[in-house]
Amino acid sequence: MELYIEKGFEQATVAEIAERAGLTARTFFRYFADKREVLFAGSANLQDALVAALESAPATASPMEAVAAALDRAAAFLGEAREFSQKRQAVIAANAELRERELIKLAHLSDALADGLRRRGVADPRASLAAETGVAVFRVAFERWLGDPGSRDLEQIMRESLDELKALTA
Amino acid sequence: MELYIEKGFEQATVAEIAERAGLTARTFFRYFADKREVLFAGSANLQDALVAALESAPATASPMEAVAAALDRAAAFLGEAREFSQKRQAVIAANAELRERELIKLAHLSDALADGLRRRGVADPRASLAAETGVAVFRVAFERWLGDPGSRDLEQIMRESLDELKALTA
């Protein structure tokens, strides 16, 4: 990420990244599938945590309540590292390829949440829609949180955004 | 698309594509930014049509009603070419890079719709949320339509999915 900030994502070559990390490009590609992936190494952990939160929601919870539990977990997961997230997001926002990769990670997250809902007995297309809209709320709230001058609580912004969605579709 | 179906996206080289089209790889790259973009050439037209539909919704329409008008327009735009859409979607689904590109096209669409809503006086984050969820409904409905054995009307499936979303967040 240092190099991506210094020179921009496109200008930084894998050889340079590897050199700074004290290894060769060949080894870099054994740890990361491509140049983009290095910025998304933690996304599998995040996804696992959200799915676990969704699954441990009470059996009586509605689909959107289960999704809300996952969003709470996301806030806890990301809420601590605001400065890091801001830097990372600035790098991603500056490059189209990185934005693409971010979107597919979120799509995978949505798929995983939809799977979790189906395991809870929620039928399609309800499961897909709940997961997709949950991720949409996450995305909007996360972006607002990063740009919020008062650095308000991420969890709070998540809840507000979810309420906003409910008002919209009412 | 022929070649992507025959050999798969990764196996098809730009040189082969260009040869089949009767030109050189260099010329291909003057028309398309990269190998993926050739499958998304029509997306700008779709986006323009949806934004126009959103803008021409009555001033009294709520944000979600304006988005629904755009979804109707999308159904009219895509509803005629189901077989083509199925082939195209199969190619995209088979390759991660193409899925990434599709997602960023949909994200651009969402941004454009959010801009249109803001021009209608809708404030953020309401505008972003309405646009994001509208695109989520579009995505879910489109996928259902492609896989629907009875080949039901796309517009009808769009409306059903939107109703489903309303029920979810109620």
Added chain:
DNA sequence: GCACGTGATGTCACTGTGCGCCATCACCTA
């Protein structure tokens, strides 16, 4: 009819990504 500009295409050379294959080296175990 001729010179000139313009736009589309081709050719060439080059950088960088990503991968297959093999060699090397450290470390562990029978």
Added chain:
DNA sequence: TAGGTGATGGCGCACAGTGACATCACGTGC
């Protein structure tokens, strides 16, 4: 001590994508 294993490096390669320059067809003005 011999052999297995996992991480790394080195090398070559196919291909994507770009910049620079040449070529060619075409109008357009003189």
